[in-house]
Amino acid sequence: MTNIELLRALVKIDSTSGLENENEIILFLKDFLKPYASKIKLLGTKRKNILAFFGDLKSKNILVLNGHLDVVEADKLEWHYNPFDLTINGNFAYGRGVGDMKGGIVSTLFAIIKAKQNGLLKDKLIIFAGSCDEENGANSKFGTSVVVDYFLKNNIKPQGCIIPEPNGMQREPKINIGSRGLLWIRAESIGQKMHSGLIKEEDNAIMNMMEFLNELKKKFTNQPKKDFKGIPGSSARITMINGGGSVFNVVPNHSVCQIDLRVSPNDKNNQIIKFVQRLAIKHGVKIEIIKNTPSACIKRSEKVLTKTISCLEAMGKRYEVGYSSPSNDSHFFIDAKIPTIVALGVEAENVHANDENILIDSLRKSEEMIYEVIKEW
Numbered sequence: 001m002t003n004i005e006l007l008r009a010l011v012k013i014d015s016t017s018g019l020e021n022e023n024e025i026i027l028f029l030k031d032f033l034k035p036y037a038s039k040i041k042l043l044g045t046k047r048k049n050i051l052a053f054f055g056d057l058k059s060k061n062i063l064v065l066n067g068h069l070d071v072v073e074a075d076k077l078e079w080h081y082n083p084f085d086l087t088i089n090g091n092f093a094y095g096r097g098v099g100d101m102k103g104g105i106v107s108t109l110f111a112i113i114k115a116k117q118n119g120l121l122k123d124k125l126i127i128f129a130g131s132c133d134e135e136n137g138a139n140s141k142f143g144t145s146v147v148v149d150y151f152l153k154n155n156i157k158p159q160g161c162i163i164p165e166p167n168g169m170q171r172e173p174k175i176n177i178g179s180r181g182l183l184w185i186r187a188e189s190i191g192q193k194m195h196s197g198l199i200k201e202e203d204n205a206i207m208n209m210m211e212f213l214n215e216l217k218k219k220f221t222n223q224p225k226k227d228f229k230g231i232p233g234s235s236a237r238i239t240m241i242n243g244g245g246s247v248f249n250v251v252p253n254h255s256v257c258q259i260d261l262r263v264s265p266n267d268k269n270n271q272i273i274k275f276v277q278r279l280a281i282k283h284g285v286k287i288e289i290i291k292n293t294p295s296a297c298i299k300r301s302e303k304v305l306t307k308t309i310s311c312l313e314a315m316g317k318r319y320e321v322g323y324s325s326p327s328n329d330s331h332f333f334i335d336a337k338i339p340t341i342v343a344l345g346v347e348a349e350n351v352h353a354n355d356e357n358i359l360i361d362s363l364r365k366s367e368e369m370i371y372e373v374i375k376e377w
């Protein structure tokens, strides 16, 4: 089977997240990997994850390669191609998930199988962890968190993990060593309606909200600052504000706003929530936490990063070390003290959009990079 054939087979299985049908793809991979794996384990009750162990099961020299098998939904009517039937057009392959991230999974599996066939896995253990339910905000109780729990309970201590999420096209490959956390906060201010011409103190919902927001902005400057370690600071952006009526002469009694707060790996979500809560009480504003994802970041000295960099440099590849958005599963591993990078994926376009596609040749490139890291691990 070629890499394109495997990709075609994976794309054909509609593993749209939330339909709870990722299991079909897990069972497919179980059969596909059986001839090569030292052991295969399915985790989870209703929604499954797959762990495939390659090489020496007793080795403490462990590298995890993780990828999610679910995809975001595709509206067939809006696509130029059938999203669940891989289409080749010139140098590009189209289909839902080709980039995010079935392509990265194909390169990972081909790299592992090749390393196994070339006898490179005698002194190490490579674990492929294919998980479900990532696309619902990378905060799933059924997906990677189940994988990490299994590692903890079974005393499996990988020294590193790579998640080959896709890179953009025509960009230097990015190695993400962490992500800022995310807090989505909805704030609501209740005031007292009155005629705005009255000589009387006002309880103006919009003014209360503005004072709250002004103080919040003082703490989280508009531009995220970078500290001396190159870690971006926390930032708060107001993304929506609503309030008042349509007439000139009524003091409004209601105002709502949305705040997108990105949390630096130097800060903790809980501390920030406490701070925002204190501020809200002071200004008579009620807050509701809509989304809460912790930040995560690894040290620059971790083996998974230094090995990857030395492999890329030996291959003459340019790269950039940075931070990703909080929407991937790396924080689960990092929280469990498994140093994780998001890197070495395929080059993709229109991820999460119509006509998602990859540069076909990037499948091979991604495979070569992953193979080198496995070899040097």
Ligand SMILES: [Zn+2]
Pocket (backbone or CB within 6 Å): 068, 100, 101, 165, 328
């Ligand atoms: Zn993804």
